[in-house]
Amino acid sequence: MTVDLVVRNCTVVTPAGRTPDAGVAVEDGTIVAVGRSDRLPDADRVVDADGNVLVPGIVDGHIHNREPGLEYKEDWESATRAAAAGGVTTVVGMPNTDPVIDRPEHLELKFERGEASAHVDFQSYAVVTSENIAQIPAIDEAGALGFKIFLGSTVGDVPPPNDGEILEAMERIGETGKRLGFHEENGEIIDHYTEQFQAEGRNEPIDHSHSRPVIAEQEAVERMLTFAEETDAKIHMFHVSSGSAAEAVARGKARGIDVTAETCPHYLWFTEEVMREKGNVARVQPPIRDADEQDRLWDALEDGAIDSIATDHAPHTPDEKKVDDPFGNTWDAISGFVGLETEVPAMLSFVDQGRFSLEEWVHHHSTRPAQVWGMYPQKGSLQVGTDADFTIVDPDAEWTLADRERLHSKNCVTPFEGESFTGKAVTTVVRGAVVYEDGDVVGESGYGTRVDVDNS
Numbered sequence: 001m002t003v004d005l006v007v008r009n010c011t012v013v014t015p016a017g018r019t020p021d022a023g024v025a026v027e028d029g030t031i032v033a034v035g036r037s038d039r040l041p042d043a044d045r046v047v048d049a050d051g052n053v054l055v056p057g058i059v060d061g062h063i064h065n066r067e068p069g070l071e072y073k074e075d076w077e078s079a080t081r082a083a084a085a086g087g088v089t090t091v092v093g094m095p096n097t098d099p100v101i102d103r104p105e106h107l108e109l110k111f112e113r114g115e116a117s118a119h120v121d122f123q124s125y126a127v128v129t130s131e132n133i134a135q136i137p138a139i140d141e142a143g144a145l146g147f148k149i150f151l152g153s154t155v156g157d158v159p160p161p162n163d164g165e166i167l168e169a170m171e172r173i174g175e176t177g178k179r180l181g182f183h184e185e186n187g188e189i190i191d192h193y194t195e196q197f198q199a200e201g202r203n204e205p206i207d208h209s210h211s212r213p214v215i216a217e218q219e220a221v222e223r224m225l226t227f228a229e230e231t232d233a234k235i236h237m238f239h240v241s242s243g244s245a246a247e248a249v250a251r252g253k254a255r256g257i258d259v260t261a262e263t264c265p266h267y268l269w270f271t272e273e274v275m276r277e278k279g280n281v282a283r284v285q286p287p288i289r290d291a292d293e294q295d296r297l298w299d300a301l302e303d304g305a306i307d308s309i310a311t312d313h314a315p316h317t318p319d320e321k322k323v324d325d326p327f328g329n330t331w332d333a334i335s336g337f338v339g340l341e342t343e344v345p346a347m348l349s350f351v352d353q354g355r356f357s358l359e360e361w362v363h364h365h366s367t368r369p370a371q372v373w374g375m376y377p378q379k380g381s382l383q384v385g386t387d388a389d390f391t392i393v394d395p396d397a398e399w400t401l402a403d404r405e406r407l408h409s410k411n412c413v414t415p416f417e418g419e420s421f422t423g424k425a426v427t428t429v430v431r432g433a434v435v436y437e438d439g440d441v442v443g444e445s446g447y448g449t450r451v452d453v454d455n456s
Contacts, residue, residue, distance in 0.1 A: 001041045001042070002041065002042045002043060002044060003025045003026060003027040003032060003033075003041050003042070003043045003044070004026050004027050004028065004043065004044055004045065004432055005025070005026040005043055005044070005045050005046075005047070005388070005429075005432050005434075006023060006024070006025045006026070006040050006041065006042075006043035006045075006046050006047070007023045007024050007046075007047045007049055007054060007390070007392070007429075008023040008037040008040060008046060008047070008048060008049065009021065009023065009037055009048050009049050009050060009051060010022060010023055010049035010050075010051065010052050010053060010054040010392060011051075011052075011053050011054070012024070012034060012053075012054050012055075012382070013053055013054070013055050013358045013359060013362055014055070014056060014359070014362060014367070014381075014382055015359050015360075015362050015363040015367050016359070017359060018358065018359065019034075019035070019036070021036060021037050021038075022034070022035060022036055022037060022054075023035070023036075023037045023040050023049070023054070024040075024054065024382070024388070024390060025040045025041055025043065026043075026388040026429075026432040027432075028432070029387065029388055029431035029432040029433075030385055030386060030387060030388055030431075030432070031382060031383065031384050031385065031386055031387075031388045032384060032385075033384065034382055034384065047392075047427065047434070047437075049392050049427070052392050052393060052394050052395075052426060053358065053392065053393050053394075053395055054390050054391070054392050055358075055361075055362045055366060055382075055390065055391050055392075055393065056362060056366040056367060056370075056379075056380050056381055056382045056389065056390060056391075057087075057088070057089025057090060057366060057379065057380070057387075057389030057390050057391050057428070057429070057430065058086075058087050058088045058089060058090075058343070058344060058365050058366050058391050058425075059088070059089070059090045059091075059365070059366050059369040059370050059373075059375065059379055059380055060083065060088045060090070060091045060092070060310050060311055060313070060340065060343065060369075061092045061262065061308060061310045061369045061372070061373055062092065062094065062238055062239065062262060062264075062310035062311060062312050062313070063079060063083075063091045063092065063093060063094065063310075063311060063312075063313040063314075063340065064093070064094045064096070064155075064312070064313060064314045064315070064336065065079035065080075065091070065093045065094075065122075065313075066079075066097060066315065067093075067097065067110070067113050067114075068097050068098065068099065068106075068109055068110060068113060069097050069098025069099060070097060070098055072317070072410075073315045073316055073317065073320075073410060073411055074315040074409055074410050074411065075113075075117065075410070076093075076113050076114045076116075076117045076118045076122070076448075077117035077118065077119070077445050078408065078409050078410045079091065079093075079313070079315075079340065079409065080114075080117075080118040080119040080120045080122065080448055081119050081408045081409075081441050081445075082313075082338070082340040082341050082407060082408040082409045083119065083120045083340045084119045084120050084408075084428050084430075084435040084436040084441050084443055085340075085341050085407075085408045085425075085428075085436050085441055086340045086341035086342070086343060086344055086425055086428075087344040087391040087392075087393060087424075087425025087428050087436070088120060088340055088343070088344070088391075088428070089120050089121060089379070089389040089390070089391065089428060089429070089430045090120060090121045090122065090123070090370075090375065090379050090389065090451060091120060091121075091122050091123075091340075092122065092123045092124060092125065092145055092373065093110065093114075093122060093123070093124040093125070094124075094125060094148065095124065095125050095126055095127035095148055095158075096127065096150070096154065096155060096158050097110070100127050100129075100158060101124060101125070101126045101127055101144075102126065102127050102128075102129055102131070102132045102135075102139075103132060103135055103138075103139065104135070104138045104139055104141070104142035107124060107126055107139060107142045107143065107144055108142055110124050111124065111143065111450050114448065114450060115446070115448075115449060115450065116446055117445045117446055118445070118446065118447070118448030118449070119430075119435055119441065119443045119444070119445060119447060119448050120428075120430050120435060120443075120448045121379075121387075121389070121430060121431070121448050121449055121450070121451050122448055122449075122450060122451065123145040123373070123375075123450060123451045123453070124144060124145060125144060125145055125146050125147060125148045125181065126139045126144040126146075126147055126148070127147070127148050127149070127150070127158055128147050128148065128149045128161060128166075128169045128173075128180070129158065129159060129160075129161060130159065130161045130162065130165050133161070133165060133168055133169050133172060136169065136172040136173055136176065137172070137175075137176065140173075140176040140178060143450065143452075143453075144178070145178070145373055145374070145375075145451075145453055146178045146179040146180065146181060146236070146373060146374075147169070147173050147178060147179075147180045147181070148180070148181045148182070148183070148238070149161065149166060149169070149180065149181075149182050149183070150182075150183040151182055151183055151184055151185055151186065151187060151220050151224075152183060152184075152185030152186060152187040152190050152212075152216065152220070152285075154183055154285060154335075155285075155314070155334060155335060155336060160187060163223075163227075166224075166227060167227055167230065167231060170227055170228065170231040170233035170235075171231050171233070173233055173234075174231055174232055174233045174234070177234075178234070178374070178453075179234040179235065179236050179260070179372065179373065179374075180233055180234065180235050180236070181235070181236035181237070181238050182220065182224055182235065182236070182237060182238060183238055183239070183285075184217055184220035184221050184224065184237050184238070184240075184245065185212060185216045185217050185220055185285070185286055186215075186216040186217075186219045186220045186223075189213065189215065189216040189219070190211065190212050190216050193210070193211040193212070193213065194211045194331075197210075197211050198331060203329040203330055203331060204275075204327065204330060205275040205276070205279045205280050205282070205283060205326070205327060205330045205333075206272065206275040206276060207330060208275075208280075208283055208287065208330040208331070208333075208335075209272050209275055209283075209287035209288065209289075210287075212285060212286055212287050214242045214244045214245070214289065214293060215244075216286075217240075217241060217242055217244070217245040217286050218242070218244045218245045218248050221237055221240075221245045221248040221249060221252075222248050224237075225248065225249075225251075225252040225255075225257055225259060228252075228257050228258070228259060229252075229255065229257050232258075233258075234258040234259075234260075235257070235258070235259050235260075236259070236260045236261065236262070236372065237249055237259065237260070237261040237262070238262060238310075238312070239262065239263065239264050239267075239286060239310070239312045240261045240262065240263045240267075240297070240306060241263070241264075241267045241286035241287065241288065241289055241293075241297070242267075242286070242289045242293040242296070242297060243289075243292070243293045243294070243295065243296020243297040243298075243299065243300055244293060244296065246261065246263070246296070246297050246300030246301070246305045246306055247296065247300060247305065249261045249300070249305045249306070250300060250303065250304075250305035253304075253305065260307040260308070260372045261305065261306050261307055261308075262306065262307060262308040262309060262310045262369070263297060263301065263306050263309065264309070264310060264311055264312050264339070265309065265311065265339065265342065265343050265346035265347060266282075266284065266288060266337075266339065266415065266416075267288060267289065267294065267297060268294070268297065268298065268301070268346070268350065269346055269416075269419070270282065270288050270415060271288065271289065271290055271291045271294050272287065272288050272289055272290050274288055274415055275287075275288065278326060278415045279322075279326030279327040279328075280321060280322050280326050280327070280328070280330055280333035281321060281323065281326050281337065281413055281414070281415050281417075282337070282415035283321070283330060283333050283334070283335045283336075284312070284314075284335050284336055284337065285335040285336070298355070301356075301364075302356070306364070307364070307368045307369070307372055308364055308365070308368045308369040308372060309343065309347060309364045309365045309369075310343075310369065311339030311340060311343050312336065312339065313338055313339045313340045313409075314335070314336025314337060314338070314339075315336075315337075315338050315409050315410060315411040315412075315413075316334050316336055316337070316411055316413060317411050317413075318411065318413055320333070320334040321333060321334060321337070321413045323413055337413050337414045337415060338407060338409045338411070338412055338413065338414050339414065339416075340409070341407050341408065341409075342401065342414065342416040342419075342421075343365075344365075344391070344393060344423070344424065344425045345399075345421035345422075345423055345424050345425075346416070346421065347361050347364075347365055347423075348361070348393060348395050348421070348422060348423025348424070349421045349422045349423055351395065351423065352395065352396075352422040352423060358395070366379075366380040366391075367380040367381065368380075373453065374453040375451050375453060378451065378452070379451065387430075387431050388429060388431055388432040389429065389430055389431060390429050391425055391427070391428055391429075392425070392426050392427035392428075392429075393423060393424065393425050393426060394423065394424055394426050395422070395423045396422065396423070397421075397422070397423060397424045397426075398420070398421070398422050399420070399421055399424060400418070400419070400420040400421070401414075401416055401417050401418065401419055401420075401421070402417075402418070403417070404417040408441065426438075428443075430443065430447070430448065431449075433447060435447065
């Protein structure tokens with residue numbers, strides 16, 4: 001028997017453990033064998049992994065690819081090119097585009113654009129506003145991965161529904177079996193402090209962070225947990241930035257609420273001191289927190305309150321980020337930065353530091369996000385018969401991101417510029433096709449396809 005592709009000479013790691021001197025065999029885009037290298041079949045193409053580590057393909061459930069409408073920042077092609085280079089095999093796009101993804105035809109447009117140009121597999125959320133609650137069943141039928149509500153101000157100024165509308169939306173979404181995620185910041189608290197700080201002339205980057213206090217995040221989590229308990233909806237907390245909010249999630253889990261949560265590498269890597277060191281380059285919403293909140297966030301991750309890792313990859317132009325004057329008036333700058341090519345190195349660096357094991361990293365960065373969003377075991381498993389998505393990493397590679405312009409997004413502003421890592425992705429395979437190797441994206445634009453979901 002000869003198959004299409006075999007990867008040999010690696011350590012295969014899943015959440016269940018690791019197998020040395022092993023590999024994977026692929027036929028017609030699916031996995032047909034996982035086992036010791038000497039027991040794998042012959043293949044038309046053999047990749048020697050050179051003793052590196054092979055894991056299920058990384059799943060990033062939170063990116064802003066900006067298409068449709070904001071392609072000057074990023075598009076499906078450039079975002080998924082960055083994903084391939086970063087070892088990410090599946091991405092999920094956010095709905096605050098132009099037009100916003102708030103009805104079936106807008107979702108279908110986003111999918112069509114992705115099918116035309118994506119390098120890796122993809123999906124998309126739909127937004128819930130006061131205007132489209134009745135369309136939730138139709139949006140579900142159109143294939144949205146899940147739904148999102150922006151509770152606080154964000155890029156794109158998508159207004160939140162009121163609390164009564166949120167309750168109704170939870171009931172309707174519950175009937176679809178899909179999950180509703182939140183940008184969980186209390187908008188009234190944020191607006192109050194933003195207006196107060198601006199009136200007082202508090203214009204430094206750290207002032208933006210302090211205008212969005214931890215209580216705004218924690219309160220929003222607690223309120224949505226209460227609503228979910230009433231409606232039995234499945235909910236998700238995007239980009240949890242603080243230990244206080246993560247501990248609220250843990251309390252919700254303990255009450256039996258079906259709540260999941262993610263955090264981002266930048267919240268685990270930096271403290272709010274980065275605002276004084278790198279200024280508006282590190283401006284993000286929710287903001288990066290102080291050392292105490294970060295310590296508690298790590299504790300929550302280790303205790304299981306945080307399910308998954310995602311980036312909130314959010315490209316903006318250097319002018320929008322005020323790169324030439326990073327410590328200028330923060331209210332003139334925009335929030336967000338890229339992350340698709342630094343998430344794997346950051347997490348592998350934490351593995352190198354002993355913060356968690358390779359198996360735990362794979363659980364949080366591949367298997368668990370696929371489970372949370374109904375893509376498992378097709379994604380995130382390495383099971384025979386599933387999509388042949390995997391990421392090969394060199395966990396010992398030491399390197400520094402010296403020049404952000406070497407990244408693959410259209411706009412590459414990131415506070416990780418200048419940071420040093422231990423570990424990096426060296427090969428990315430999507431449904432049996434090598435899309436990144438030897439430092440180059442080699443996959444074809446348009447190869448990526450929409451992921452089907454199972455919410456049963």
